[in-house]
Structure formats: structure tokens, C-alpha cells
Amino acid sequence: MLRAALSYVDAGWPVVPGAMPANPRRAGRVWTLLGGGPPLECFCGQPDCHWPAAHPLSPDWADQHITTHQAATFWWDRPRGPLPNIMLCCGQAFDVWTAPGHVGSRTLDLMDAGVAPPAPVAISPTGQWHFFATPDRTDRPLRVPAGFGVTRLGAGCWIPAPPSDRGPAGRDRWLVPPHRWLPDAPAVAAAWSAPRAGQAAARTVDPQSPPVTPPDHGGRR
Numbered sequence: 001m002l003r004a005a006l007s008y009v010d011a012g013w014p015v016v017p018g019a020m021p022a023n024p025r026r027a028g029r030v031w032t033l034l035g036g037g038p039p040l041e042c043f044c045g046q047p048d049c050h051w052p053a054a055h056p057l058s059p060d061w062a063d064q065h066i067t068t069h070q071a072a073t074f075w076w077d078r079p080r081g082p083l084p085n086i087m088l089c090c091g092q093a094f095d096v097w098t099a100p101g102h103v104g105s106r107t108l109d110l111m112d113a114g115v116a117p118p119a120p121v122a123i124s125p126t127g128q129w130h131f132f133a134t135p136d137r138t139d140r141p142l143r144v145p146a147g148f149g150v151t152r153l154g155a156g157c158w159i160p161a162p163p164s165d166r167g168p169a170g171r172d173r174w175l176v177p178p179h180r181w182l183p184d185a186p187a188v189a190a191a192w193s194a195p196r197a198g199q200a201a202a203r204t205v206d207p208q209s210p211p212v213t214p215p216d217h218g219g220r221r
């Protein structure tokens, strides 16, 4: 976990410590992930926790970005006790475009061949695909056609970073790890704007049984 946190700091990606799965032997509320995943108790203990083991520890996280080795080492180099998960802070060094799994896999197919291979992509254990791109700071933010379940996470949002621990669900992981290069947002969004993208979505979405994807990202908390 420390190595990952340091790599994000080195890349200029701000992080904050995140909630982790609670000790399963401790009495407390147990949440079942939407979609029928294994039960997960969140460290925060809040009965209305919407992002179990997937949100910043501090409500003031937006003002506590970690950008140095010293601060990262303080949080993620501990000899004992559970380590906090890692939350990446969006909107400063990158935006994240998050999509349900069935859309995410097709997105890679539809992205330009010059963009897709090196574009960083993380996959959550809850089935969300996270596409990293340069922050969209234009006056007219890109919009994704309705029906894809795609959401842009910019300033004021966070995303659980690999290898965050989601308890029985598993860990966040990189499908394509970052290599100090990000595609422009339009290059990523183009995959959802192309006419054939709509056809692909129509082929992969069964309206009778839409895939359920639990929320595993969020905005300001």
C-alpha cells in the first residue's frame, strides 16, 4: 500500500487516506453491496455509509491532500493495525470517467487505437471501470449521451485507488497502470459519442435485467 501511495505522489496525483473494511470480528453494522455482493462492514461505522471502505476518512479531505513522501509514509507505513485505503482526489491532476463493467470493456474497443493501449484504466471489485484523463476545464464540459451509465468525476470527487481493500469483494486493481501520460478527455469521451457506441450499448444491455453496479466513488463528503 505504501509503494502505491508513493507512486501516486510521485506522479503528482493527490491522495487522502480512506476508510477500510472494519474488523469482521467487531460487532457492528454490516452492509451488503448493491447487486448482492458479499457483506462488508465499513470502518467509519456510520449506519448510512454509502461507500463502504471507499470514501475518505476525514470529512475535510478536500483540504488535506497528500502530496509528499513524508505525509504518505505517515499514513501508509505502519507496523501494525489496518492500513487506510487510498483515495485519489480528482479534478486537479486528472479526471476520472467511470462506467459500469459492460460499458467499460466496450469503451476500450471503441477508443482510438492510438489512445487506448496506454490510457490508464482501473477496475473496482464492484465492477466499475475507471478511465483516467486530463482534467476537463473547458467552459463547456463534455457530456456523455444518456444510457451508458458513465459519470465524470472532477474537482470535489474521489476514487478508490488500487490496491484499496474492499474486504470480501476484493481489491481495486489496474487494468492498465499509469505511465505518466493521460489521454485528453475528448479522446476518452469519443468512445461514447461515436454512433457505433450506441449500437454497442444496445447489444450489451438487456433492458429486462440491467446490470447493477454499486456506487464506489463519490463527491464531496
Ligand SMILES: [Zn+2]
Pocket (backbone or CB within 6 Å): 019, 042, 043, 044, 045, 046, 049, 050, 051, 052, 053, 054, 055
Ligand atoms: Zn464508511
